[in-house]
Amino acid sequence: MTGVGIDGIERFQSPDKGRGLRVTRAFHVGELLFSCPPYSYVLSAQERGAYCEFCFNRKESLARCGKCKKAYYCNVTCQKGDWAVHKLECSAMVAFGEKWCPSESSRLVARILATKKTQKERSASEKILLVADMQSHAEDVDNEKRDNIQADAAGLHRFFSKHMDFPDSKELLSLFSQVSCNGFTIEDEELSHIGTAVYPDVALINHSCVPSVIVTFKGPNAEVRAVKDMKAGDEVLISYIDLLYPTDDRNGRLRESYYFSCDCAECHTKSKDKLKLKVRERVKPAEAEAVTAMLHYARKTTRDFRELKRLKTPSELLEICEQSLEEMCGVLDAANVYVLHVNYQAMGVCVYQGDLHGAVRYGEKLLQPFSQLYPAYSLNVSSLYLKLSRLYLALDKRSAGISALKKAMSIMEVTHGKDHPYVRELLKQLKET
Numbered sequence: 001m002t003g004v005g006i007d008g009i010e011r012f013q014s015p016d017k018g019r020g021l022r023v024t025r026a027f028h029v030g031e032l033l034f035s036c037p038p039y040s041y042v043l044s045a046q047e048r049g050a051y052c053e054f055c056f057n058r059k060e061s062l063a064r065c066g067k068c069k070k071a072y073y074c075n076v077t078c079q080k081g082d083w084a085v086h087k088l089e090c091s092a093m094v095a096f097g098e099k100w101c102p103s104e105s106s107r108l109v110a111r112i113l114a115t116k117k118t119q120k121e122r123s124a125s126e127k128i129l130l131v132a133d134m135q136s137h138a139e140d141v142d143n144e145k146r147d148n149i150q151a152d153a154a155g156l157h158r159f160f161s162k163h164m165d166f167p168d169s170k171e172l173l174s175l176f177s178q179v180s181c182n183g184f185t186i187e188d189e190e191l192s193h194i195g196t197a198v199y200p201d202v203a204l205i206n207h208s209c210v211p212s213v214i215v216t217f218k219g220p221n222a223e224v225r226a227v228k229d230m231k232a233g234d235e236v237l238i239s240y241i242d243l244l245y246p247t248d249d250r251n252g253r254l255r256e257s258y259y260f261s262c263d264c265a266e267c268h269t270k271s272k273d274k275l276k277l278k279v280r281e282r283v284k285p286a287e288a289e290a291v292t293a294m295l296h297y298a299r300k301t302t303r304d305f306r307e308l309k310r311l312k313t314p315s316e317l318l319e320i321c322e323q324s325l326e327e328m329c330g331v332l333d334a335a336n337v338y339v340l341h342v343n344y345q346a347m348g349v350c351v352y353q354g355d356l357h358g359a360v361r362y363g364e365k366l367l368q369p370f371s372q373l374y375p376a377y378s379l380n381v382s383s384l385y386l387k388l389s390r391l392y393l394a395l396d397k398r399s400a401g402i403s404a405l406k407k408a409m410s411i412m413e414v415t416h417g418k419d420h421p422y423v424r425e426l427l428k429q430l431k432e433t
């Protein structure tokens, strides 16, 4: 392995996938393969005040940066530790005030450029090589993505010009496209977005829809744990995408975002597709044409939802959800992934609106199918249990709350490890409930 040698893991050249990682000894379910500090990372602007910008510690009573009054820290040590990158933003935020709004990618790229610069000055070339090692696919970028990158690059120039020397536009395009291919979204235990980071070592791990490992985060560090028993020589494989969806959708997503198609066992056998696309059982089954048309509609609804979220009010969204559920459930089974998708969105809207009963009603429809359709140790499943447990407890449904909490914990003990702060918080909560 490049960088510090990691016991039990080696880099190899896969005949069809390029570089990859494999294990040189056995690893058991729940075992930590390695943890990896970020090359660069950034806390989401929306999460300021909830987390320390430097160590991503989540706690109340963080101390504010006296100058910009926007960044929060555990203490002076964290503030000092962060200054090399925070100084890129601190005075600009004061100067721009409310108008300060670079995208998260721009903020991350600014930090990468600053990190590169300090490392060049120290003439430590290793990490720079690691970043050069990440796939860029700049040549594959389509027009829409190019527009987005150009907007990000413009934001970078506008909000970060003071402390930066910018590379030429070709290098910048390549850097932004590396970040979009290799960047990791840091999420909390309910899969809410906290920040973005790049991890050179984790970026070496190839994709499979039947992954052998899962990546979670402790502070800004990535941790890679086995979710299957692995034997010496097995490739380390993570999933880059949401595994709920059927094979065609997954591969569409992979091509669109990562420029390849998957050839894992599940993509060959498509063993779960039938269940994922399940049609409602009726005495008189729906015509094949009606099913195709409905699946087309359902897929489109799923795709359109992201855009709708930006445009519609919560109550409008809920109404759209109800309408499409009514449409879909005439033909599709209640456990069809597109029906599940709409229920999931509706649950989120209800939580947002403070309608706990509504959220529970939608959430409960997801539980059984999620457990069946996702792999055994899935963050999508643990986060659903967690959300439901919090809803139950808020509604004074103590035993349902505790049972859901325990289910979430049994998954997270494998995916996050027993000593992870999130797991310890849950254990504490369980004792107090």
Ligand SMILES: [Zn+2]
Residues within 6 Å of the ligand: 052, 053, 054, 055, 056, 057, 073, 074, 075, 078
């Ligand atoms: Zn801190």
Ligand SMILES: [Zn+2]
Residues within 6 Å of the ligand: 065, 066, 067, 068, 069, 070, 071, 086, 090, 091
């Ligand atoms: Zn500041």
Ligand SMILES: [Zn+2]
Residues within 6 Å of the ligand: 208, 209, 210, 262, 263, 264, 265, 266, 267
């Ligand atoms: Zn696959």
